[in-house]
Amino acid sequence: MKYFNPQQIREQEGKLAVNGGVPIREKGLPPEWPGLNYFDDQEKQAVMSILDNKSPFRFYGPKVQGMCDSLEREFALKSSSKYALAVNSGSVALYTCLAALEVGPGDEVLVPGYLWTSCFNAIIKLGAIPRLVDIDASFCMSPEDLEHKITPHSKAVMYVHMSGASGNIEEIAEVARKHNLKLLEDCAQSTGTKVKGKSIGTFGDMGIFSFQINKNMTAGDGGMIITGSKHLYNRAFAIHDLGYARDDKGRLMDTSCASEYQLWGSGGRMSELTGAVALVQLRKLDRITTSMRNAKWEIRRAIEEKIPGIKFREVIDPDGDSGAFMLTVYPSREKARNFTEAIRAEGIRGEGQSAPCLDMQQWGLHWYYNNLSLVNKRSLTPYGAPWSLEANSFAENYTYVKGTLPVTDDLSERGALLSIPSALSSADIDDIIRAFYKVAAWIL
Numbered sequence: 001m002k003y004f005n006p007q008q009i010r011e012q013e014g015k016l017a018v019n020g021g022v023p024i025r026e027k028g029l030p031p032e033w034p035g036l037n038y039f040d041d042q043e044k045q046a047v048m049s050i051l052d053n054k055s056p057f058r059f060y061g062p063k064v065q066g067m068c069d070s071l072e073r074e075f076a077l078k079s080s081s082k083y084a085l086a087v088n089s090g091s092v093a094l095y096t097c098l099a100a101l102e103v104g105p106g107d108e109v110l111v112p113g114y115l116w117t118s119c120f121n122a123i124i125k126l127g128a129i130p131r132l133v134d135i136d137a138s139f140c141m142s143p144e145d146l147e148h149k150i151t152p153h154s155k156a157v158m159y160v161h162m163s164g165a166s167g168n169i170e171e172i173a174e175v176a177r178k179h180n181l182k183l184l185e186d187c188a189q190s191t192g193t194k195v196k197g198k199s200i201g202t203f204g205d206m207g208i209f210s211f212q213i214n215k216n217m218t219a220g221d222g223g224m225i226i227t228g229s230k231h232l233y234n235r236a237f238a239i240h241d242l243g244y245a246r247d248d249k250g251r252l253m254d255t256s257c258a259s260e261y262q263l264w265g266s267g268g269r270m271s272e273l274t275g276a277v278a279l280v281q282l283r284k285l286d287r288i289t290t291s292m293r294n295a296k297w298e299i300r301r302a303i304e305e306k307i308p309g310i311k312f313r314e315v316i317d318p319d320g321d322s323g324a325f326m327l328t329v330y331p332s333r334e335k336a337r338n339f340t341e342a343i344r345a346e347g348i349r350g351e352g353q354s355a356p357c358l359d360m361q362q363w364g365l366h367w368y369y370n371n372l373s374l375v376n377k378r379s380l381t382p383y384g385a386p387w388s389l390e391a392n393s394f395a396e397n398y399t400y401v402k403g404t405l406p407v408t409d410d411l412s413e414r415g416a417l418l419s420i421p422s423a424l425s426s427a428d429i430d431d432i433i434r435a436f437y438k439v440a441a442w443i444l
């Protein structure tokens with residue numbers, strides 16, 4: 001289809017499936033879990049080598065296979081960062097990094113309104129206060145609003161590279177430097193993303209990644225921390241483990257650990273079973289992201305500028321986009337909902353539990369105001385920490401209800417998302433484009 005002619009399309013395609021017409025396709029899309037589409041014998045062999053050698057623990061055992069070591073080495077190399085530390089989840093990675101950066105009571109951490117609930121968890125569990133910052137057209141933190149939100153209590157910025165791509169991270173790093181704030185990058189949703197050739201996670205002090213099933217590479221669970229600082233790495237190491245360093249035999253240095261690395265641990269070590277799968281997946285990461293990126297931009301370019309009612313997320317560097325998601329913005333909340341529902345009815349949906357096509361109102365804990373523990377300032381104990389801590393009295397009037405961040409609120413109502421499966425055929429891609437044209441011809 002060369003150009004968009006609504007009347008012609010309505011005649012050609014007939015009624016929308018949602019209104020009783022014939023759907024563009026009967027079958028759902030391939031599953032959107034990016035790494036799973038690439039599971040094969042290699043993951044199996046790697047896991048078997050751990051079982052055969054009876055060495056599931058990374059630090060010692062009968063015949064340690066060094067999967068976690070290799071994973072860290074290759075991850076650091078690939079992202080051009082000095083140090084990498086494997087952990088058992090992205091959430092533990094966030095907690096470990098904030099703790100390594102010495103975030104605690106009396107501090108606030110600046111976070112965007114579009115994120116994942118793990119970001120709040122890490123801050124709250126350390127006794128610190130989250131301070132909300134609005135997003136911009138990139139669906140990531142706005143550098144301008146960040147400047148407005150900084151207070152004397154601001155200690156760190158948690159920048160979240162959302163939905164497979166980055167936003168204005170260079171400007172954010174600039175603002176953080178200028179105000180002497182620590183910068184932690186949450187890259188959980190965007191492993192493999194670059195901005196102008198530079199890997200995300202290397203713009204600030206530390207970066208974290210997740211290998212949970214929805215992420216670009218997966219071992220079911222798992223995560224990674226990267227940093228350019230030996231000191232932060234050493235702190236993170238002790239904190240992710242049992243609070244102490246280990247010697248070169250993998251034994252805890254319980255009596256000989258340097259006093260600055262005698263800390264408190266969080267039980268975040270990675271198992272060799274996880275390391276084995278993650279290592280194989282890391283070596284496939286470029287294939288996975290290339291497939292998603294090519295598909296996404298073929299779809300996006302076929303729609304952009306031809307259908308004036310659909311706007312797209314601003315992507316600063318399309319060549320560095322991991323391609324995992326295509327975010328669209330519609331003229332109103334009703335249009336976003338109706339459009340997405342109609343697209344699904346045309347067969348642009350998943351099978352089983354796969355749900356690649358949603359309007360943003362269905363995107364749950366990704367929006368700050370849907371985190372009820374936050375909105376209601378919940379605590380793990382009756383004492384009410386961190387909210388009730390004397391050191392945090394500065395935050396008494398902070399609120400997290402909807403209405404706090406105008407741009408985030410607006411995009412959460414008018415936005416929609418399509419996960420880009422990593423195994424789309426060209427026929428699938430054509431169907432998706434055709435469905436957007438058909439639905440746009442009727443609805444926009």
Ligand SMILES: *Cc1c(COP(=O)(O)O)cnc(C)c1O
Nearest residue numbers: 089090091116118188189210212
């Ligand atoms: C998935 C995710 C995490 C947490 O990762 P887990 O491995 O599930 O703990 C953190 N931040 C963001 C933005 C995420 O999407």
